Amino acid sequence: DIQMTQSPSTLSASVGDRVTITCRASQSITFWLAWYQLKPGKAPKLLIYKASTLESGVPSRFSGSGSGTDFTLTISSLQPDDFATYYCQQYNPYSGPVAFGQGTKVDI
Amino acid sequence: QVQLVQSGAEVKKPGASVKVSCKASGYVLTRYNMHWVRQAPGQGLEWMGTINPSSDSTSYAQKFQGRVTMTRDTSATAVSMELSSLRSEDTAVYYCARGIVVVVSATPNAQDAFDLWGQGTMVTVSS
Numbered sequence: 226d227i228q229m230t231q232s233p234s235t236l237s238a239s240v241g242d243r244v245t246i247t248c249r250a251s252q253s254i255t256f257w258l259a260w261y262q263l264k265p266g267k268a269p270k271l272l273i274y275k276a277s278t279l280e281s282g283v284p285s286r287f288s289g290s291g292s293g294t295d296f297t298l299t300i301s302s303l304q305p306d307d308f309a310t311y312y313c314q315q316y317n318p319y320s321g322p323v324a325f326g327q328g329t330k331v332d333i
Numbered sequence: 334q335v336q337l338v339q340s341g342a343e344v345k346k347p348g349a350s351v352k353v354s355c356k357a358s359g360y361v362l363t364r365y366n367m368h369w370v371r372q373a374p375g376q377g378l379e380w381m382g383t384i385n386p387s388s389d390s391t392s393y394a395q396k397f398q399g400r401v402t403m404t405r406d407t408s409a410t411a412v413s414m415e416l417s418s419l420r421s422e423d424t425a426v427y428y429c430a431r432g433i434v435v436v437v438s439a440t441p442n443a444q445d446a447f448d449l450w451g452q453g454t455m456v457t458v459s460s
Contacts, residue, residue, distance in 0.1 A: 259446040261378075268337075268450040269378075274433060280448065312378055318444040322394055325378040 227251050227315050231326030238331060244300040246329045248313035253293045257317040260289055260298045263310045263328075272311075273298065300331075308332055335359030337429050337451035344457045350417040353454045354406075355429030362409050363387040366432035366442045369403065369414045372453075373425040383432065384412055388439035419458045426453040 228251040238244050248258065256276040263269045271280045273289035276296055286301040300307055313326040340354040355367065369381040382393035384403040391403050402415045416423060432445035 257444070261447075263372075263378075268452050269428065269430070269447075270450070271433075271446065271448045274446040274448075314378070314446065316444045316446050323380045323444055325380070327377045 226321045227254065227317065227324050229313055229315055229324050229326040231311075231313055231329050233329060234327065235330045235332065237333065238303050239333065240303055240305055242303045244303050244307075244331060246298045246311055246313075246331075248291075248296045248298070248326050250294045250296075250315055252320065254315045254317040254320065256292050257315055258289070258291070258296050259314045259316065260287075261312045261314065262307075263312065269312075303331070335449060337431065337449055339427075339429060339451040339454045342455040342457070344459065345419050347420055347458055347460055349419050349458075350415055351419060351456050352413055352415040353427050353429075353456070354411050354413045355451050356411040357431075358410070362405070362412070364435055366434070366436060366445060367403075367412045368430045368432060368445065368447060369401075370428045370430055370447070371425040372428070373422070376425075379425075381414070381427075383441045383443050383445070385436055385439065385441040386412060387436050388441075390439055390441050392441040392443040416456075419456075421458050424456065424458045426455050428453050 230249045258276045260273040277289045310330045363386045368383040386405045429451040430447035431449040433448045
C-alpha cells in the first residue's frame with residue numbers, strides 16, 4: 226500500500242503569511258492527490274483534487290502543485306479562517322486503497 | 334441544499350455493534366459512491382470502505398473486513414455503516430463522504446476523492 230508523509234506536522238504562522246505544506250507519496254501516484262481542511266466540529270472540506278484543481282467555492286489563495294511523488298499545498302496569504310488541520314490523500318486508481326497523510330496543523 | 338446529515342452520537346460497550354446513518358439531500362444518492370472515513374481522537378483520517386448505492390456493491394478496507402457492513406436504505410436516500418465487535422480503539426468520529434466521480438458501473442469506486450462530507454458521528458466505546 227502507498228504511504229503518504231506530510232510535513233511539517235505543525236506550522237505556526239500569522240495572518241498574511243504565505244504557507245506551504247508538503248506531501249510525499251511512497252511511490253508515484255501521478256496526479257491523484259487531494260487536499261482537505263478539517264476544523265473541530267465541522268464537516269471536512271475538499272480544497273484541491275487532481276493535485277492542482279481548485280474545488281468550486283474554495284478561495285483562490287489556496288493552490289496545489291506537484292506530480293509523481295511530491296506535492297505542495299500553498300496558501301498565498303493566510304486568513305483567520307484558515308487556521309485548521311490539513312490532510313493530503315492519494316486516490317490513484319491503480320495502486321490500492323486510498324491513504325491519507327498524518328495531517329498538518331496550522332496555528333498561530 | 335446539497336448535504337449529508339448523519340445520525341447522532343453513540344455510546345457502546347465493548348463487543349457491541351453500532352450503526353451510523355447518513356442521509357443525502359439535494360442530489361440523487363445513487364449517482365455517487367458513498368465512503369466512510371473515521372478519525373480517532375488525536376489521530377489522522379482512516380478510510381473504511383465504500384458502497385455504490387446504485388448497485389449496493391461494496392468494497393471494504395482490509396482492516397475492517399468481516400466487521401463492517403455498508404448498506405443503502407430502501408428509500409434510496411440514505412446509507413448506513415454498521416461496525417461490529419466494537420473495542421475501545423474504535424472510539425472515533427465517523428464520517429460519510431461522497432465520492433467525486435459519478436457512478437458509471439456496478440463496481441464501487443474505492444479510489445476516489447471526497448467532495449461532500451457529513452458532519453460526523455462520535456462513537457464512544459467504553460465499558
